Amino acid sequence: MNPYFGTDFFGCIGLMFKRLCLFFIGLGGPLCSDELQVLVLFLAGITASLLGTFLVLKKTTMLANSLSHTVLLGIVTVVLFFGVQSIDEIQLGGLLLAAVVAGVLTSVATEFLIRVMRIQRDASIGLVFSAFFALGILLVTLFLRNSHIGVEAIMGNIDAVTTGDLSLVFYCAVGVSLFIGVFYRPLKVLTFDELFAKGIGIPTGVFRYLIMILTSAAAIASFRAVGVFLFLSLVVTPPLTMRLFTHSLKKILFGSILSSLVFAVVSVALSRHMLSVYMIPLSTSGLFVTLSGAVYLGGILFRNSGLKWMVKRGILPAHE
């Protein structure tokens, strides 16, 4: 029996806090679905925000969009070659392989269209991801007899998330955090001034590929939780929101991570609240994206007036 059954918003948060604290000390029982959801959302959010910050600043988010479509083909390739019965059973090695396949396919095909065939950039990107995604759906429908894959790919199925998914997302989060942590300075330089970076010997091409593969891997890991398309929202929205409020790269990174945690908790709690109190079952991932998006839009609309108000009240210094 799910301990969260019947709890309202604050009750849910309170209970979650208590249970997770116990869990991390080692005293609590096995994680139940709501907690898994929060953790998975949070960890997926960490990975996405960290990568997303650099993607947003480098203005290559369309690449992330493209990858979010092609990863399906990557997954299918791995599944077909390794005889795994279904998508749910992908392990870490398979995940990385699928990510590499997807990343390489995308970039090779796109570059071919742009460089050799001289087709304009936006059309090349669009054709590649549409075609590959269509192919992915067909292969999955035909060979894996899974006709729901299309919908799952978008919405994810967070209610069915397992500890296996949790571990995948966890490894991704750890991997990406390490990557960003270790290579923070070169990444900062190459995102800001690529020519200068090349001049001082930073292998910009290698970094570009690494980021692409990490993004694919993260998308695949988040496949089940939020679906790859909503993963895109995790990539783009927190950095954009944080950029509105701060000018420090470190603050953007940490703020994005923090906001993932906040929105994860709020979405799960709110979804539980709506279910318990109003008997309305809302999609948790839909809530997450809508809430974080709404906050961003609100930020855009009210930022200027909000800042003016804060300066008037003396909360903020005049310049900035």
Place this chain on the structure above:
Amino acid sequence: MSMFFDSATRGPIFGSFLMCICAAVSGVLVFLRKRTLVGETLSHATYPGIVLGGFVCAFFDGLVSPVVLLLCAFLFSLGGYYLLRLIEEKGKVDPDNALCFTLAFSLGLGVLLASQLQAESPLWARRVQSYLYGQAVTLTDTHIYLYGILTAAVVLFVVIRFREIEVAIFDRVFASSVGVKLKGVEAALMFLLSISIVVGIRCVGVILMSGMLIAPSIVARQVSRSLGKMIFFAALVGGVSAALGTGIAFYYSTSLESGAKISLPPGPVIILVASLWSVLAVFFAPSRGLVFRLYRSVTFHLRCQSENLIKSIWKKAGNGVTRLKDVLACHSQQKWLLRLLIWKLSRDGWIIVDGLGGVSLTRDGFAKAEHIVRMHRLWEVYLVNHLGVSAKKVHRSAEEIEHILSPELEKELLSFVGNSTHDPHESPIPGQGGVL
């Protein structure tokens, strides 16, 4: 083939045919304005609209349902466009980032609303969900009429306003000087795009819509550069892909051996067919296809070799006879290739090969050789006198350029150095006006 007339299947096939024509036509315009990714975003933006439409339909029990859904989708598509503009301008965000945010946010909003719809009316929730990947299978004759009218409207608009659109796309400076309101055209374009998207999503779905905007345009672009022809070919490709795709989806859906029916979704099949056309066009389009480029590149290379052979003969013997062996020895290419070229040159009337191992130029061949050498040496003069290049380096460039000068370039070259008599290496420059 009976598929086309069977009442169950003709709806989907003709319906898809019409819908994809509409999408392809708008796709060309968006493609030429390099805004295809906006199309992707707007198509995602329609999803929450469709879900809301689902609520309305559920409330009114399905009265005038297709129209309601289309209308809501259309409004949200336009709304998506304004949201984009808002983010770009007020948020000062790069267009690509704005696009990504909008498309992900729209989808998320749609998913949220859909979860509520699922609780209220599973029937409508399922119908709405089918818009994600298209649901051409359930199109009826009514739909053929409805979508036919919309497609006709879009095509008619493009035809009537053709001149303005053409000018606004290809020559914006001229357009504004002639009074074409560029902003108006832009707004009309977005309007058209939204209609086409709304028409197309029932067929190929929200997610894959941009494929139907782009693939036909790529084929069209490979085939022609004129707007009218591009629109025609795009429409053709769009329509044919749709009919073929739907047909294939039907055919394979109904004929699975094990008895278990897996229905192939037509949307992805249509997109794949269209993409296949793009790939074919990329490789095989006459004049722009890769295969033709390769062919042209090879024939150019062979032509240069042939001309070099003619030059060698001229240098060795002028108007007279020289030994074929000596000529061949000067060239480093494969002997069999050189012999083949010699054979072709003699067949085409540039040289004469006598039976005793000698070779000479015909009158035409002589004139041609003189022309090439003249161009070569004039080019060298040009490089030395006008670009200050040292005389030691000019030969290599002239070897290349002598083969490619067009009549206009030749005229320009002559205007600079036409009356020179000797090249930088003191060789005389053959006179002009040779009989060619």
Place this chain on the structure above:
Amino acid sequence: MKPFEVHNMTVAYEDETVLWDVSFSVEPGSLVGIIGPNGAGKSTLLKASLGITRPLSGGTTFFGKPFSKVRRQISYVPQRRDVDWNFPVTVFDVALMGRHARRGFFKWVKKADKAAALRTLEHMGLAHVSDRQISQLSGGQQQRLFLTRALLQDADLFILDEPFAGVDIASERAIIDTLKELKEQGKTIVVVHHDLHSANEYFDQVVLLNASLIATGTPTDVLTPENLQRAYGAQVTLFEQASRRAHAKKMGIEI
């Protein structure tokens, strides 16, 4: 050992300018300007020399060696417009990037580095904005910041791409003064310059370029009416058109 020597470099792409068989060298300890009309291949020359794009043939040696082996001795300052000035980073951080480049990215930033950064910023007149976001800088300040970063790299050869474009007079003066100071310290400076008139005053050696090398030497020797006519006159377009056509024919593109 010449700090900068170009050997027979040819660069040809469909979209980019053509550069054909260019060779010249630069004397150590001199301030050199590369001049030519817009689109003459000056930036292309730099990028191909530094390995950012690939030349069709030929190359450039630095102190007798290829670029990758002597990176630490060279400081490259790209054009201002290639950079995203809305990036969330402060003036001080950008300056410090120069030191990171010198030391490698994985070492701790020492107090001495920070002090050096502040000192150089002060020298360039930017100390009062060191905490500001780079988006708040003027064009001249941005260029001076780039130069600060370059100075902190402590290189022997400085390569600057159009450092005076869009810069106010005061900043231009500050920059040229700093470059002259560097010259006095024995460093070599190569500048891609867009303006003919100041070339005489600024540079010891001038390289006049328009797809090919027109002339190189002292400003008085190079900037003669005859050479200028060659560089800026109409004759070069023929060369460019012919090269483009040759390239297209080889690629099988229909003309």
